[in-house]
Amino acid sequence: MKQTEEIKWDTIKRFFDNVFENPNAFPDNTVIFTWDEKELSRLFTKERLRLIKTIREKKPKTIKKLAEKLDRKLSAVSRDLSILEGLGVIKLEKKGRKVKPIIIKSILIFPLISIKPKTIEQYEAQKIRL
Amino acid sequence: MKTKKFVIPLTENDVLDIKLTIQKNQIIGFALNFRSRISEVWYAIYRVDTAHGYLHEQRFWINPEPIHLPRFEGMSIKYLFNFFIDEIKKNWKRYRNYYEEKMKFR
Numbered sequence: 645m646k647q648t649e650e651i652k653w654d655t656i657k658r659f660f661d662n663v664f665e666n667p668n669a670f671p672d673n674t675v676i677f678t679w680d681e682k683e684l685s686r687l688f689t690k691e692r693l694r695l696i697k698t699i700r701e702k703k704p705k706t707i708k709k710l711a712e713k714l715d716r717k718l719s720a721v722s723r724d725l726s727i728l729e730g731l732g733v734i735k736l737e738k739k740g741r742k743v744k745p746i747i748i749k750s751i752l753i754f755p756l757i758s759i760k761p762k763t764i765e766q767y768e769a770q771k772i773r774l
Numbered sequence: 775m776k777t778k779k780f781v782i783p784l785t786e787n788d789v790l791d792i793k794l795t796i797q798k799n800q801i802i803g804f805a806l807n808f809r810s811r812i813s814e815v816w817y818a819i820y821r822v823d824t825a826h827g828y829l830h831e832q833r834f835w836i837n838p839e840p841i842h843l844p845r846f847e848g849m850s851i852k853y854l855f856n857f858f859i860d861e862i863k864k865n866w867k868r869y870r871n872y873y874e875e876k877m878k879f880r
Contacts, residue, residue, distance in 0.1 A: 675781045732781030
């Protein structure tokens with residue numbers, strides 16, 4: 645666990661070493677995930693990935709329209725949007741009473757390989773399943 | 775002068791926001807802002823930045839008043855950036871705990 649934390653921060657520091665070298669080469673707005681596979685799959689569920697794709701491609705003007713396009717309940721979509729907004733993945737642009745979900749940031753993912761040790765038996769079982 | 779913004783989720787409930795100020799492809803200033811979601815609401819917990827021409831930090835579990843850090847004067851921006859990234863790496867969980875403790879006494 646402690647080792648995973650070290651890898652995460654080391655990845656962040658190495659990324660910013662590159663930014664310091666040539667800042668103009670990087671996007672103006674970026675979200676950086678240095679999470680392991682388990683954390684990433686917990687956040688980016690199938691439904692949330694579909695939601696992000698729909699915002700990017702269909703550009704719905706309101707949350708209600710987004711929920712309609714996804715064929716999901718408004719409350720469930722609003723909850724997912726709130727989580728993703730807090731983490732910087734999407735932005736909720738308010739115009740009067742209307743709230744438009746938008747994506748303005750580049751999203752970079754540096755997936756960390758799980759370093760949880762496995763026994764050779766567990767490793768073999770995994771290989772056989774594959 | 776322009777800025778570049780980076781959002782680094784540390785967990786689903788803890789985020790480090792980084793803003794870099796750039797001039798002629800050189801980083802001339804930064805702001806590091808650590809925030810946490812506590813009971814569904816996001817709170818600023820700790821901030822350090824070089825705005826207004828001097829390095830200062832804010833420890834929001836104490837109060838939002840900026841604390842001037844003169845002992846770092848004359849050090850390079852890159853050194854300061856790495857130093858405070860290390861500080862946040864070492865302390866963010868503790869800072870969040872302090873903030874949560876403070877909330878209990880409100």
